[in-house]
Amino acid sequence: MPRQALDRRTFLRSSGIAIGLPFLNAMLPVSAAEARKTATKPKRLFMVGRPLGMHAPNFFPTDAGKxxxxxxxLKHLQSRRDDFTVFSGLSHRYGAGHYAEVGLFTGVHSDFIRPNDIKNGISLDQEVASRLAGQTRFNSLILGGGNASWNRRGVRLxxxxxxxxxxKQLFIQGTVEEAAREMRRIKDGQSILDDVRDQLGSLNKKLGNDDRERLDLYVSSIREAEQKLQQDETWQLTPKPKVEVKLPQELSSAQLVERTRQWYDLVHLAFQTDSTRVVSLWLGSQDKPEIQGVTIGHHDASHHGQDPAKLEQLSLIEEAEMKVFGEFLDKMKASSEGEHSLLDRTSIFHASNLGNASNHDNMNLPIILAGGGYKHAxxxxxxRQNNTLLSNLFxxxxxxxxxxxxxxxxxxxVFSEV
Structure with a gap:
C-alpha cells in the first residue's frame, strides 16, 4: 500500500499550544520529483466584489449550458469562454439592501445580516488565508475599500x-534604516506580547465563566498577533521580488476604468511573484466616471427606476468594467506557471451583493467563477425566484x-456542477 505523505502543517498540541514539527522525510510525497511538482503548483483565490450590481438583462444569458x-x-469575456462559468439564481437570501455588502463573502445566515444588527462570520478569503498562513510574504491582500473581509471573530478587516x-509593500525594499526600524518594531511587539501573556495566566484564575470566554477571544487575538510577528520577522529578512514596473500613480475614483485596471495589474503581479495567494478586491465608485457618453454618477445610474436614459448610461459603465475584467482574465491566461497558466491555478470569483441596485434587491446575484481548474459549464x-444558497458554491x-x-x-x- 503506498505511503500517504504527512501534512507539513502537522502540529503537536497541548493546553492550547501548537508546536510545529521540523521538516520530516514523512512529509515528502512518494518521490522527490513529485515533491518538486507539488511545490511549483500553488493554488490561489481572488474575490472581486462590486456594490452596485449588474443590470440583469445585459448580464445573464437567456439560455443555459455551454x-x-x-x-x-459577456461578449467581452468570450476570448476566455471555456475558462469561466456564469451563474443565475444564486444569493444569500438577504433582505437588507446595501447592508448585505458585509455578507457577500461571508455567507452567514440571513438572521445575522440585518440593518443595524450585524453579527458576521469569517469571509471566504480569510478562511483560505488562515489555512495557507506563512507560505507567502502576505497571507492575504484586502484591496479597494468596502466591508467585504472579516476575521473568524466577525471583525471587519x-x-x-x-x-x-x-x-510599495509588495515590491519596494526600503532603505537599510527603514529595515532596521521595522525589525525593532517587530521585536518590541514580541516583547510586549510576552509580558501580556504572562499576566493573563494569573488573571484567568480570578474570573467567572463569562469573563473567561471574553478573555479567550482576547487571547486568540494575541496568538494571531504573535504568529503575524513571527511571520513578519522571517519575511523582513527575505528580499522582495523585483518587477520591471514603475510605481503606479494614484487616480481618482472618477477614473474608474484606469483605476480598476491598476488594481487588476497589481493583483496579477502579486500572484505572479507569489507574494500572496489570497486577494479580495472591492470596486466601487460614487462619482461620474470618465467614460464616453456618461454624464451622471455611477450610483445615480444604478438607481435608474427603469429610466431608459439612465439605463443606457449604466450599461456603458458596466460594459467598460466588464471589458477590463476580460483583459485581466486574458493576462492571467497568458502568464505561464509550469504546465499551466496563472488563470488555471487561480479561482476567481466576481460578484455583487445586489441583484438589482435600483430597488436594493439582494436576490439573483450576478456571479462569475473563472479559472481555478473547474469543470466550467x-x-x-x-x-431566479427561489434562489440556491451561494454558500454552497463557496x-x-x-x-x-x-x-x-x-x-x-x-x-x-456543495455544488457539483463545476
Whole structure:
C-alpha cells in the first residue's frame, strides 16, 4: 500500500499550544520529483466584489449550458469562454439592501445580516488565508475599500485604498534604516506580547465563566498577533521580488476604468511573484466616471427606476468594467506557471451583493467563477425566484483549494456542477 505523505502543517498540541514539527522525510510525497511538482503548483483565490450590481438583462444569458448566446456584457469575456462559468439564481437570501455588502463573502445566515444588527462570520478569503498562513510574504491582500473581509471573530478587516501604497509593500525594499526600524518594531511587539501573556495566566484564575470566554477571544487575538510577528520577522529578512514596473500613480475614483485596471495589474503581479495567494478586491465608485457618453454618477445610474436614459448610461459603465475584467482574465491566461497558466491555478470569483441596485434587491446575484481548474459549464441557471444558497458554491471553491471543509457560512450542501 503506498505511503500517504504527512501534512507539513502537522502540529503537536497541548493546553492550547501548537508546536510545529521540523521538516520530516514523512512529509515528502512518494518521490522527490513529485515533491518538486507539488511545490511549483500553488493554488490561489481572488474575490472581486462590486456594490452596485449588474443590470440583469445585459448580464445573464437567456439560455443555459455551454452553448449559451453571450449577453451584451459577456461578449467581452468570450476570448476566455471555456475558462469561466456564469451563474443565475444564486444569493444569500438577504433582505437588507446595501447592508448585505458585509455578507457577500461571508455567507452567514440571513438572521445575522440585518440593518443595524450585524453579527458576521469569517469571509471566504480569510478562511483560505488562515489555512495557507506563512507560505507567502502576505497571507492575504484586502484591496479597494468596502466591508467585504472579516476575521473568524466577525471583525471587519480594513482594506488598503491606495494602489501605490500596496505596490510599495509588495515590491519596494526600503532603505537599510527603514529595515532596521521595522525589525525593532517587530521585536518590541514580541516583547510586549510576552509580558501580556504572562499576566493573563494569573488573571484567568480570578474570573467567572463569562469573563473567561471574553478573555479567550482576547487571547486568540494575541496568538494571531504573535504568529503575524513571527511571520513578519522571517519575511523582513527575505528580499522582495523585483518587477520591471514603475510605481503606479494614484487616480481618482472618477477614473474608474484606469483605476480598476491598476488594481487588476497589481493583483496579477502579486500572484505572479507569489507574494500572496489570497486577494479580495472591492470596486466601487460614487462619482461620474470618465467614460464616453456618461454624464451622471455611477450610483445615480444604478438607481435608474427603469429610466431608459439612465439605463443606457449604466450599461456603458458596466460594459467598460466588464471589458477590463476580460483583459485581466486574458493576462492571467497568458502568464505561464509550469504546465499551466496563472488563470488555471487561480479561482476567481466576481460578484455583487445586489441583484438589482435600483430597488436594493439582494436576490439573483450576478456571479462569475473563472479559472481555478473547474469543470466550467457555460451558464448554470438556478431558480431566479427561489434562489440556491451561494454558500454552497463557496464550499466547492474552498474544496478546490485542497482544503477539507464541507460547510461554510449558511451552506446546506456543495455544488457539483463545476
Amino acid at each position: 452553448d449559451y448566446v453571450p449577453s451584451r456584457y 480594513p482594506p488598503e485604498y491606495r494602489v501605490g501604497s500596496v505596490f 457555460g451558464h448554470i441557471a438556478h431558480d 464550499v466547492r471553491m474552498v474544496q478546490q483549494m485542497d482544503i477539507d471543509m464541507d460547510k461554510f457560512g449558511s451552506s446546506t450542501g
